[in-house]
Amino acid sequence: MKALVRHFFFGLFDFGVLSEAGSDAFQRVLIGIVAAMLTFGLLLARILASTLSRGESASIAPAPYRAAFETFVIGFPMLIVGFTTLLVSQSLFPDETDYRVLLVLPVSRRVVFLSKLAALALFAGIFIAAAHIAMLPLFAMISGGRYVQESVLTRFGAHMAASLSGSALVVVALIAINGAVLVMVPRRHLRAASTTMRSAMLCAMVLCIPLTAKLPATAPLLAAESRSLYLVPPVWFLGLEELLLGHGSPYFFRLASVAAIATVVSLLVAASTYLFLYRRFDRIMMRPAAASAGTRWWNMPLFERVSGRHANRAAIGSFIRVTLARSPLHQGVFVAVAACGAGVVLNSLLGVKALPRLRRTYEDELAAALTWAPFVLMFATTIALRAALVLPIEPRANWVFRMTEHDTARVDHIEAVVRSMIRIGLVLPLLILLPLQWMMFHDRAIASTAVMLAAGIVLVEIEMSDWRRLPFTCSYMPGKRFVGLTALIGFAAFVVFTSVGSGLAYASRFHPIGALVFLAILGAIVLERRRRRARLTRHTPLLFEDALPTEIEPLRLYVD
Amino acid sequence: MLEARALTKRYGGLLALDKVSFQLNRGEIVGYLGPNGSGKSTTVNIVVGLLEPSAGSIALDGRTMSDDPRAYKARIGYVPEEPYLYTHLTATEYLTLVGRLRDIPEATLERKIAKLLTLFQLHDSRYSTMAAYSKGMRQRVLLAAALMHNPDLLVLDEPFSGLDVNAGLLFRALLTLLAADGRMILFSTHRFDMVEKLCSRVVILSSGRLVAEHEMAAFGAGGSPTLEDTFVRVTKQPDFTPVAREIIETIGRS
Numbered sequence: 001m002k003a004l005v006r007h008f009f010f011g012l013f014d015f016g017v018l019s020e021a022g023s024d025a026f027q028r029v030l031i032g033i034v035a036a037m038l039t040f041g042l043l044l045a046r047i048l049a050s051t052l053s054r055g056e057s058a059s060i061a062p063a064p065y066r067a068a069f070e071t072f073v074i075g076f077p078m079l080i081v082g083f084t085t086l087l088v089s090q091s092l093f094p095d096e097t098d099y100r101v102l103l104v105l106p107v108s109r110r111v112v113f114l115s116k117l118a119a120l121a122l123f124a125g126i127f128i129a130a131a132h133i134a135m136l137p138l139f140a141m142i143s144g145g146r147y148v149q150e151s152v153l154t155r156f157g158a159h160m161a162a163s164l165s166g167s168a169l170v171v172v173a174l175i176a177i178n179g180a181v182l183v184m185v186p187r188r189h190l191r192a193a194s195t196t197m198r199s200a201m202l203c204a205m206v207l208c209i210p211l212t213a214k215l216p217a218t219a220p221l222l223a224a225e226s227r228s229l230y231l232v233p234p235v236w237f238l239g240l241e242e243l244l245l246g247h248g249s250p251y252f253f254r255l256a257s258v259a260a261i262a263t264v265v266s267l268l269v270a271a272s273t274y275l276f277l278y279r280r281f282d283r284i285m286m287r288p289a290a291a292s293a294g295t296r297w298w299n300m301p302l303f304e305r306v307s308g309r310h311a312n313r314a315a316i317g318s319f320i321r322v323t324l325a326r327s328p329l330h331q332g333v334f335v336a337v338a339a340c341g342a343g344v345v346l347n348s349l350l351g352v353k354a355l356p357r358l359r360r361t362y363e364d365e366l367a368a369a370l371t372w373a374p375f376v377l378m379f380a381t382t383i384a385l386r387a388a389l390v391l392p393i394e395p396r397a398n399w400v401f402r403m404t405e406h407d408t409a410r411v412d413h414i415e416a417v418v419r420s421m422i423r424i425g426l427v428l429p430l431l432i433l434l435p436l437q438w439m440m441f442h443d444r445a446i447a448s449t450a451v452m453l454a455a456g457i458v459l460v461e462i463e464m465s466d467w468r469r470l471p472f473t474c475s476y477m478p479g480k481r482f483v484g485l486t487a488l489i490g491f492a493a494f495v496v497f498t499s500v501g502s503g504l505a506y507a508s509r510f511h512p513i514g515a516l517v518f519l520a521i522l523g524a525i526v527l528e529r530r531r532r533r534a535r536l537t538r539h540t541p542l543l544f545e546d547a548l549p550t551e552i553e554p555l556r557l558y559v560d
Numbered sequence: 561m562l563e564a565r566a567l568t569k570r571y572g573g574l575l576a577l578d579k580v581s582f583q584l585n586r587g588e589i590v591g592y593l594g595p596n597g598s599g600k601s602t603t604v605n606i607v608v609g610l611l612e613p614s615a616g617s618i619a620l621d622g623r624t625m626s627d628d629p630r631a632y633k634a635r636i637g638y639v640p641e642e643p644y645l646y647t648h649l650t651a652t653e654y655l656t657l658v659g660r661l662r663d664i665p666e667a668t669l670e671r672k673i674a675k676l677l678t679l680f681q682l683h684d685s686r687y688s689t690m691a692a693y694s695k696g697m698r699q700r701v702l703l704a705a706a707l708m709h710n711p712d713l714l715v716l717d718e719p720f721s722g723l724d725v726n727a728g729l730l731f732r733a734l735l736t737l738l739a740a741d742g743r744m745i746l747f748s749t750h751r752f753d754m755v756e757k758l759c760s761r762v763v764i765l766s767s768g769r770l771v772a773e774h775e776m777a778a779f780g781a782g783g784s785p786t787l788e789d790t791f792v793r794v795t796k797q798p799d800f801t802p803v804a805r806e807i808i809e810t811i812g813r814s
Contacts, residue, residue, distance in 0.1 A: 191691070315660035318653070319646075326648045326689070396644040400705070402610055403638060404661040406630040 001111055001118075004102075008119035012088045032483065034130045037080060041134030045141055067238055068219035069142045074163045074241070075212045075234030077131035081167040082205050084127040085174045089198055090328060092120065092178050093277055113278050120175075128167045132160070150245055162241035165263065166234060173266040177201070179273025195328040199335040206339030210347035225251040230258060312409045316416035320389070320471050324424075327393055330472065334388040341380020341429075345373045370440050371448070371505050374433050375498040378456045382425035383490070386463055389417065389471040398473040398544055407538050414537045417471055418464050426456035447515040448505040454522035455501040461529035465536075468543045477546045561585050562607070562713055562744050566616035569602050569768075576602045578768045579616065584713070584744045589735060591755035591776075592748040594765035595795055600748045601641065603765070604717050607746060608638045620713060634662065637706035641717040641748075643698035647691040651682050651701045654690065655708060662709040669708075676704040681727075695722030703731065713744045720754060732758060752788050762787065766795040 085092075094102075094116050102112050143155045150158075177197065185193040212234075221229055222238075229235040239255025242248075324330055348369045354362040392398075405413075430449060437445040508515035562584040569577040577599045584590050594600045605611040607618055609625055609632065617624045625632040645654055652673055659669040677683045680700040690698060699722050706714060716735075720728055735758055739745055747759060755762055756776065764772040771794040779787045791797070 188688070188692075191689070311660040311663050311666065315657050319657055322649060322653060323646075393648065394644065394646055396642070397646050399610055399638075399640060399644065400658055400661065403608055403633055403636070404658075406633065408630070409661070409663075 001115055004107070004111065004115035005118045005122070008091070008116050009122055012091050012119065012123050034126075037130050037134045042137055044135075045137035064223035065219040066142055067222050067242070069138075069216050070159065070241065071218060071222075071232070071234045071238045072212065072215040073135045073139050073142070073159070074166050074237050075215050076135060077128065077163060078166045078170050078234055079205065079208060079212050080131040081124065081128050082170045082174065085124060085171050086198065086202055086205065086332075088120075088123060089174060089178050089194075092175050093182060093274070094281070099281060109278065109281065113274065117274070124167075124171045128164065128171075131167065132163060135163075154245065158241050158244035161244055162237040165240060165259065166237035169233070169237075169259070169263045169266060172263070172270050174201070176266045176269035176273065179270055179277070183273050183276055191328075192326065195326065195331055198328050199331045202332050202336045203339045203342075206336055207343050207346060209340075210343045210350070213347070214350075225249075230255070233259075233262070236262065310412060312412040313416040313419070316413050316470065317420055320417070320420045323393055323472050324388065327472075330388045330391060330393065333391060334384045337384030337387055338377075338381045338429075341377045341384075344376050344380070348372065348376075367440060368502075368506075370433075370436060372498055372502045374430055374437070374449075374452050374505075375455070375501040376494075377429035377433065378426050378452070378459065379494055379497055381429050382421055382456070382460055382463055385421055385425045390469070390474075391472065391476055392474060393472040395473070395475050398470075401470050401473050401542075402544055405542055410542060411534050411537050413470055413542070414464070414467060414533065417467065418460060418533075420471075421460045421464065422457060425460065426453060430456075441509055444509040447508045447512055451504050451508040451515055451518050451522070452501065454519050454526070455497070455504060457526050458522055458529070459497055461526055461533065465529065465533060468537075468540055470542060474543050475546045561621060562746070563619045563622075564603070564607070564616070565619065567603065567606060567613050567618065568615040569599070569606065569611065570614045576768050577606075577613070580765065580768070580770045581616075582763045582770065582773060584746055586712075586742045586744055587739050588761060589739045589745040589747055589759045591759035591762040592746055592765070593750070593752075593755065593762060593791060595797070597767075598765040598795070599768040600765055601717065602768075604638075604715055604746070604748050607713075608636055608715050609633055634709065635712040637709070637711035637714045639699070639702045639706045639714075639716045639719045641721070643695055643702055643722070645690060645698060645702060645705075647693075647698075648689055650687055650689055651677060651693075651697075651704075652686050654701060655705055658705040659708055664709055672708055676708065680704050696724050696727055699723055700727060703734075711743070713746070714738060715746045715748075717748045718750070719747075720749070720751065752791070756787055764791060764794055771795060 094112055098112060098116075103109065139156075139159060143152060143159070178194070181194050181197055182190070215232075215234060218229065218232070218235070222235075236255050236259035239252040239257075240259050242252040243256045324334060349366075352362065352365045352369050354360060355365065430453060434445070434449065437449060441448065504518050508518060564580060564582050566579040566581050567577050568575075568579055580599065580603060582590070592600055592603065602611065606613050609629065617626075620632055620635055623632065646657075649657065655673045655676070656669065659673065660666075664672070677686055680703070682697060682700060682704075685693065685697065690701065693701070699719065703719065706716075714735075719731060723731060732754075735745055735747075739760075747755070749755060756779070759776055761773070761775050763770060772790060774790070776787075778784060779790065785793070
């Protein structure tokens with residue numbers, strides 16, 4: 001059983017798209033994530049310490065303010081554990097391969113299921129432990145002081161019990177949702193259903209990041225015993241903690257009851273789906289995916305008809321759309337990164353307030369936030385799409401592209417990728433935000449949106465200037481460049497794009513001639529970059545095997 | 561005519577192919593035999609343009625791939641050894657992808673796909689993604705994709721693996737007719753029976769070198785050695801009976 005637990009545990013890290021070297025690198029990246037969590041915990045403690053040293057300690061000393069900070073200390077590990085569980089949600093239950101490979105060996109179904117559960121517990125345990133250790137310095141800081149009545153050990157015990165229960169609820173709830181989908185959805189639609197469900201949860205979780213960051217600001221709501229906090233899971237477990245500490249107000253009792261009910265329900269659903277699968281595994285997992293009897297809208301081919309002139313371009317464009325629609329990994333990466341942008345936008349819109357010192361009204365600030373928002377969203381979605389396109393799907397099937405690659409086709413292929421970036425990465429977010437823009441700026445939104453799109457196309461051209469691969473066809477090796485450097489470059493690009501872009505869009509709203517000038521300049525930049533890209537593409541073969549950058553760059557000083 | 565001229569391929573220090581030369585004429589099905597690691601797949605990958613030879617060249621009707629890669633690749637159909645394809649696509653979507661990459665006009669492509677799916681008995685599953693397909697069904701999709709652009713040269717790497725009896729018979733009949741139609745077929749396999757039934761000539765490889773090339777008619781006629789005898793002799797296969805005995809000794813007698 002030990003060997004099987006080990007097998008399943010390492011299987012949780014196997015996404016099926018990484019080469020052997022890539023898998024090793026991915027494990028390094030995961031270790032890096034744990035290290036980053038610990039560093040983040042220390043950083044938060046440092047920020048709080050500096051806040052206290054500036055004489056603002058009074059603001060967190062009374063009970064509701066301390067309690068609000070504790071909700072954050074409970075909520076942050078819940079979020080981390082949620083992300084990691086979602087990351088491995090494809091392996092939460094034994095699958096058909098496990099069944100076919102393991103059950104022909106003298107291994108009972110019971111051992112297979114128990115091993116899977118043990119591996120899952122080990123995996124969740126590592127991340128739960130890391131997230132809680134990361135929060136310890138912060139917890140220590142908010143648990144001290146003259147307002148705290150209990151001993152440190154009592155507080156620690158109650159906090160850990162509540163916080164660990166919160167994190168466990170997240171794991172169990174995700175298992176329950178996955179299990180319910182697995183058991184209830186017909187196999188023909190299972191892949192699409194679980195992909196959509198996973199992406200939706202990922203999106204929701206990313207949008208929870210700014211909301212989690214705002215948990216320390218819930219003190220007034222806690223003091224007022226607001227009913228809206230019944231919708232905030234970390235607050236449920238704050239109720240449990242307070243109850244364990246003997247602060248049994250009816251409000252905390254009700255919150256703790258919600259926590260208990262949620263945990264019991266999730267546990268029951270998760271256990272029943274596991275039990276159901278355990279008993280009827282062959283019927284559930286091996287049920288045939290019946291062939292479609294006829295044409296139905298949900299299984300119509302996603303390869304739409306095109307005019308014959310750009311068949312190669314259409315081939316790649318359709319391939320991108322279908323893969324993003326059906327592959328859980330690619331859709332997940334796209335949704336997760338794009339949702340980060342949505343989270344930033346949400347955060348900025350929620351934080352809009354008048355600044356009387358700067359003579360800025362609420363409307364001024366809202367207009368500024370709405371001008372900035374499309375650039376943030378475009379930046380995030382293009383980065384998200386690029387990240388998704390880099391990841392391979394069935395790398396050994398790429399022979400069909402290698403066999404048909406030639407100079408002319410290559411230009412069309414890369415053009416198709418750039419167009420997909422523009423459609424999905426730029427047009428989509430602009431369309432999402434257009435109603436808001438129209439409500440705020442009326443017909444002036446047209447000029448600024450046109451400038452936004454042009455600036456976005458420049459961004460896409462820059463992002464794709466060294467692009468040498470067909471989407472999803474090249475093996476991938478993560479961590480090729482120092483993460484810090486990548487983050488620094490990304491941050492600098494974000495600041496430049498969003499601030500310069502916002503400036504241009506703002507000016508375009510008031511000066512139509514200016515808007516035309518901006519469009520002309522941006523258009524000229526786009527044309528020049530397209531010309532350069534086409535020339536480079538024609539002479540540079542596509543990349544089908546990712547490789548580490550060579551450390552020594554030859555100077556090639558000889559004469560040919 | 562396909563002409564391999566002194567094909568050589570080195571992977572670092574390993575010599576995978578050593579000056580292999582052979583010809584494949586129009587209307588011929590040539591069996592390409594060899595034990596594992598003999599260089600069969602390397603040759604196939606070079607012929608279809610997935611690998612560059614370290615030395616030597618491949619020419620199709622006198623023109624090498626470097627002369628005009630686009631024209632060369634357009635004349636080749638390939639069925640790989642394993643059914644590596646994008647299983648998140650449906651058969652229709654996969655064939656559309658391949659057809660567009662091969663610049664087949666849209667109207668022709670649509671008509672061909674519909675017809676080929678019916679003929680290869682895939683029509684009922686046309687809306688299911690290929691993840692739900694059996695190995696044989698995937699193999700049929702690959703053969704349809706290889707034939708769709710009407711290639712002159714068909715390169716088949718173990719095309720019969722995973723096929724059911726009906727599909728196997730259809731494949732055999734199809735290959736015979738394709739050859740009779742003047743196409744060249746390079747048929748890499750481990751199966752002597754298929755080579756004997758289908759091929760007009762056989763090329764045998766061992767340790768990266770061409771060790772035998774014979775007309776099929778030369779085997780077994782008038783007391784001459786069979787294809788299997790010849791293969792065992794030229795590739796220096798050991799007698800496996802002692803190994804088999806040892807395996808039985810190892811697992812224990814009943």
